[in-house]
Amino acid sequence: MKKILNKPENYVNEMLEGLYIAHPDLITYTNNDVRCLVTANKKEGKVGIATGGGSGHLPLFLGYVGKGMLDGCSVGDVFQSPSAEQMHAVTKYIDSGAGVLYIYGNYNGDIFNFDMAAEMADFEDGIRVESVVGADDVASAGPTDLGQKSTRRGVAGIVFVYKCAGAAADAMLSLDEVKRVAEKAAHNVRTMGVALTPCIVPRVGKPGFSLGEDEMEIGMGIHGETGIRRGKLESADQITVEMLDQIVSDLPFTTGDEVAVLVNGLGATPVDEQYIVVRKINEQLGKLGISVHRFYVGEYATSLEMAGLSISVMKLDAELKTYLDAPAQTPFFVQL
Amino acid sequence: MKKILNKPENYVNEMLEGLYIAHPDLITYTNNDVRCLVTANKKEGKVGIATGGGSGHLPLFLGYVGKGMLDGCSVGDVFQSPSAEQMHAVTKYIDSGAGVLYIYGNYNGDIFNFDMAAEMADFEDGIRVESVVGADDVASAGPTDLGQKSTRRGVAGIVFVYKCAGAAADAMLSLDEVKRVAEKAAHNVRTMGVALTPCIVPRVGKPGFSLGEDEMEIGMGIHGETGIRRGKLESADQITVEMLDQIVSDLPFTTGDEVAVLVNGLGATPVDEQYIVVRKINEQLGKLGISVHRFYVGEYATSLEMAGLSISVMKLDAELKTYLDAPAQTPFFVQL
């Protein structure tokens, strides 16, 4: 296991200590627990937005707490949910009377704990909490009927949900309105990924699965969940076309649509490769008459040192565009 | 070779195409050559700052062209210098009468080509060009006597030089003044790195060297140049202390100094590990009575998908602090 760390069981807490040292102007923690990360710039009267989830996905989840995006994040062990109690502590800190919105990925452990935390906040503190779940991974399950709970996993597309909801909250919209914006963003985003190598959870010490030297897995989840198909590694253009086809036909995205695109590295893939993919995405969407309002390229939701990348596409309307374009400043995301 | 690319020989150009698609508001190119990258927001009367070097180090070198930092970058093949002609084209584009400063890393190929480009610019266009060379890698050679040319390699510390010089130019200082600021920054920065895995140049298709499953190399260069020592992988704290000791004793940094610290991932190392290192750096510098004005953490100068990281420390005075803190906006670096 080639990692620069001390004891594996201290991996998350030592990472957090470094984080607070590096970004004291933006983040701090509450409840005497470094895993209850909150904004250092609480804005009175604003709807608070909290997220949470396992570690190992930086910048996800905590990296988006700051100005104009999220207000708090409870931090779990690597690939493990944080506890309801931690979520509850974050909720209490970030509420300033306008209520709190939870935005998190569609994983059992996270759902159960966020639900429990919401009950605690309601029951013990009378804080109104609403939730929006990110479930953007086209590869993980079929589409869901209206009103039905999605069985799709949440992956990098949640960053768009954070951004739009964060800007709406920053504009001092009500909890209902911020939730509406978050839901709209979540409904309009689709993601698909490809993995080239596994990653190693520090406490486990060995890869969770293996992939042949010339293999890739299309649709693999960010914890190594089985994808759509495993096959010989193909060219960047072929991979891009396959992933984009699935994304486009799912919403579906159609001629005349305006979209935002996020090309996300899973950890070990150089950003050069991501730009090679950007080039092809632009060409393909251009052919379909879909125009790209904004590209985001880099690492937004990783799986430790996994090699591979994901593509997320969000359909925009005037409202989402306004919120997407609004400024934000967090330790990992700065937009003017 | 597990890379998402098309033909290896198109790696750099396709990456650049993607880059121009994603960041049209910040960058463009001149001379009908995608490898002659220039700012999309040329500021009249300002000293132009150009850099250049081989690809495979993103965000280095081109990633720092934008507002408040660099104005142009000539882009070479992976780990290869761009040509003097390309540098000359960039120079012509970014000059607006106030002259041009070259800031680049201390590599033979780059030096020779930048010198040739400076002669062309002087001879053919009457543009005054000055040069400052980044040579911050403590591991690559001993210190240099005053007035002597350093034989040290240039690595991640150049980002500090870019930042300070870029802000000075943005403040409309003269070429001599901008050069003075760049030289001061370059003299005050020291870097040391550690590598855990090799990387693969796309056109070569296989690693340039190998490192045992439990080995690391302290002081390895960003193209895989031999470092100070190879040994068993140690803990994050041990590695940090060893690297920091060499850095601190080199300048030397002493009690009462105020510094900026850059913890830089080489490509495949999760940023979590970098924050674990931040934690120890802060503790160690604290013991020495050295205070950290600002931490930068993330990928600033990579070696494709190499695993490992580097630490750069720059000693600050009031002037450097002002320029370091000034806002900047490039495709890879945004500071408010």
Added chain:
Amino acid sequence: MIVQDFLASASALMTENRDRLIDMDSVVGDGDLGLTMSDGFKAAYESIKESDEQDVGKLFYTAGKAMSVAVPSTMGTLMASGLMQVGKTFKGRTEVQTTEYAALFQAYFDGVSARGKAKVGEKTFLDGLFPAISAMQEAIEAGMSAAQVAQAASDAAQKGFEATQGMIAVHGRAATRGEASRQLLDPGAAVAALLMKAFAQSVS
């Protein structure tokens, strides 16, 4: 029944079966179940083992909260929800009669199903617990002893667990396998069988 005895047994059994649960969960899931259940029931037990609290409800609630802090995983949080619901239902009570055993585990069931929103037959923990509650009810109605009631429940839970082979998973990681999940035994239901075995041990 004594809450401490029940949770001591549960903690011991989960630790004994740790590797078996890891292996079962590794087939479809992430293999954490053995760790979370042994750590979780240990935390639950330790939170009350030296308590002189007499309120059965408060003991269960405290244990549930300790579990939820210690292992906030899928099953960890479900088990915490079950324990806490028992806590709420039995709050203020200092004793539990044999005739109430079914009600006690019904509360546990309700806590888990309120949190997880699964139904019986969907290849989860509930498919181990549900038949145990029915068996308890019958045994109580037949006027059996505490030990007999608990043993009937334990046997039924084990059968329920075995019957998960044949069901299609619709929750958690196993769900992504669809039809292919049918041939597998559900690890969460194995936990239910262990839990009822622990209960039987503690009242015998």
Added chain:
Amino acid sequence: MIVQDFLASASALMTENRDRLIDMDSVVGDGDLGLTMSDGFKAAYESIKESDEQDVGKLFYTAGKAMSVAVPSTMGTLMASGLMQVGKTFKGRTEVQTTEYAALFQAYFDGVSARGKAKVGEKTFLDGLFPAISAMQEAIEAGMSAAQVAQAASDAAQKGFEATQGMIAVHGRAATRGEASRQLLDPGAAVAALLMKAFAQSVS
């Protein structure tokens, strides 16, 4: 001498010795030298092979510029600088006499040393070229034929190359080896020997 013939020979020889140069450069450097020299001299030659330019200086300058665009590596840029300096020195000339051969390569030497700031004895390209120029000078003074002058230079360059074993590298990647670089032959000096061999072929 005919510029085209010289560069045609150089291009052919660099291509022939491509793998040898790669191997030599791989020992201390990055192994690119075989590629850059074969690509570079090919580009230099091709830039003028169909030219009807009569000005020897302009031909050299054009070839040097082509080299610098094609292979902007250490040696690529040094070779470009050498060719371009010959171009500047011989600008306006349509012929080069045997008696001027030493001056021509002195210009090449000056171009390389102005760019690279190395001195003779520092284990570089210059240590192959420098003895060749001296040998040329002597042969010219001894009144030898063009072919003889060129052959003397070629032999001397080869000896100079061989003598780099024993020198300590102070430039480029090899320099980081310090004392350990002494036992190695310098690949850049091997290029100098090939270049003089090409010259000898082209005037014979």
